[in-house]
Amino acid sequence: MKYVVSLWLALVMFSSVVSADQFDIEYDVTVDPDSGLAHVVMTLRGKELPSQLKLRLSDERYKNLSSEQPVEIKGNRAVWTPAGPTSSLSYDFVIDEKKSQGRYDSRITSDWAILRSDKLIPPIAATLPKGLSSNASLIFTLPKGWSSAAPYETQDRHHYVITDPGRRFVRPKGWLILGEISSRQDEFVGTDVRVAAPRGQNVRLQDSLAFLGWTLPAIKAVFPQFPPQLLIVSAGNPMWRGGLSGSKSLFMHADRPLISGNRTSSLIHEMVHVGTGIRGTRYSDWIVEGIAEYYAVEILRRTGAISERRFQGAIKDLEEWGKESGSLLTGDSSGATTARAAVLMHELNQEILEATEGEASLDDVARALAEQRGTVTVEGFVNLSEELAGGKLKTLSIVSDTH
Numbered sequence: 001m002k003y004v005v006s007l008w009l010a011l012v013m014f015s016s017v018v019s020a021d022q023f024d025i026e027y028d029v030t031v032d033p034d035s036g037l038a039h040v041v042m043t044l045r046g047k048e049l050p051s052q053l054k055l056r057l058s059d060e061r062y063k064n065l066s067s068e069q070p071v072e073i074k075g076n077r078a079v080w081t082p083a084g085p086t087s088s089l090s091y092d093f094v095i096d097e098k099k100s101q102g103r104y105d106s107r108i109t110s111d112w113a114i115l116r117s118d119k120l121i122p123p124i125a126a127t128l129p130k131g132l133s134s135n136a137s138l139i140f141t142l143p144k145g146w147s148s149a150a151p152y153e154t155q156d157r158h159h160y161v162i163t164d165p166g167r168r169f170v171r172p173k174g175w176l177i178l179g180e181i182s183s184r185q186d187e188f189v190g191t192d193v194r195v196a197a198p199r200g201q202n203v204r205l206q207d208s209l210a211f212l213g214w215t216l217p218a219i220k221a222v223f224p225q226f227p228p229q230l231l232i233v234s235a236g237n238p239m240w241r242g243g244l245s246g247s248k249s250l251f252m253h254a255d256r257p258l259i260s261g262n263r264t265s266s267l268i269h270e271m272v273h274v275g276t277g278i279r280g281t282r283y284s285d286w287i288v289e290g291i292a293e294y295y296a297v298e299i300l301r302r303t304g305a306i307s308e309r310r311f312q313g314a315i316k317d318l319e320e321w322g323k324e325s326g327s328l329l330t331g332d333s334s335g336a337t338t339a340r341a342a343v344l345m346h347e348l349n350q351e352i353l354e355a356t357e358g359e360a361s362l363d364d365v366a367r368a369l370a371e372q373r374g375t376v377t378v379e380g381f382v383n384l385s386e387e388l389a390g391g392k393l394k395t396l397s398i399v400s401d402t403h
Helices: 002-020 205-222 266-276 285-302 308-322 336-355 362-372 378-389
Strands: 022-032 037-045 052-056 062-067 071-074 077-080 086-094 104-108 112-116 124-127 133-141 147-149 153-156 159-162 175-179 181-188 191-198 229-235 243-246 249-253
Touching (some): 062 077, 175 181, 175 191, 175 229, 191 205, 205 229, 205 266, 205 285, 205 362, 243 266, 266 285, 285 308, 285 336, 308 336, 336 362, 336 378, 362 378
Parallel strands (some): 229 249
Antiparallel strands (some): 022 037, 037 086, 052 124, 062 086, 071 077, 112 175, 133 159, 153 159, 181 191, 243 249
16 A cells, blocks of 8 residues: 555656646637638746747738737747746737739638648747747637638647647647538548538549548558648639648649649649658759659559559650759759659669669658658758669769759
8 A cells, every 4th residue: 555655646746747847838719701810829838938939920911919928029020038827929810821823822711711820820939948848739719600620639629739749849830721611531541631621612522532542551651650640621713723731731722633634643742742741952842842743653653543654654744844944953843843853753763773673762762851851952862862772873963963
């Protein structure tokens, strides 16, 4: 009995130590279709809080910042100094945002809203004492009849638990859809998948879900660290007429086919971005986009969605398109540059297979990049590829001297 009591006391003391090293972050978001705004209140609670938070307000979408604690706005940055066991900062966020060609990548109507949570909550640099970490939640207050979908674990209706391993100050990331929505949900190879769209837009949600059931196993075979949750948001005009990936999520315009006429798949392309979690520099964006576009064709071949003959035809079409690209080393790889990069990835795969007698392939390169995540450089990509191949690679000679 004495041993049980001692163990109980030890557990209580241990739990109190753990709780002292953590604080809570609550992001409360009230959406107002009439004004086009989301009112955000970020509340910190705990025995110890960050000593300072720097919010990067990169555009004019953040308005009316206020707090009972000191907050100073310096250009496109706000410096907030929390104090006490509870501190709150509030602001208004303009939801509508247009990309080029007048299309929206963030939009609110009287019936629905589509946006990214990592825009809703801007990037935050937190100064924290050593060992202090956070628990975070995202809570929506919505108009009557509205629903919500986010790529997070649901604690309650419109209440999500936010996790981001390795981050001590956690903030939400990824796509959101709010409003009168329709959705379909299933689980494939350990990933809970939900596809959602505004109600009444006739988006083929079940077709997309079936396509994911067919292709996601092959994607996860290359990228085993693919997230356990995936949200795909879709809508028609006036939304951006393409695909845009985010953390554990992506947006795909309703008019985009699952397989295009040139035998690539925009949906697979964006899912590869979700699976790799990598980003490029001014010289290496072609690597990020080239890998995604190569697997947008290769996964179709592996799953039998296209034949070997169709696959070779797709590579030839990409090669022709890629001739319009002046250089791979651009800051924003798109169109012809991405096509050229995808062909290079195909050739690189063949060269690695030949050099290693089938023991390694581009899969191993892409998988290693996905495990590292973060920013990929030309130098790092070349070194990784040549290390796996066991020597210099002719395919990469065009870029091997560029860092």
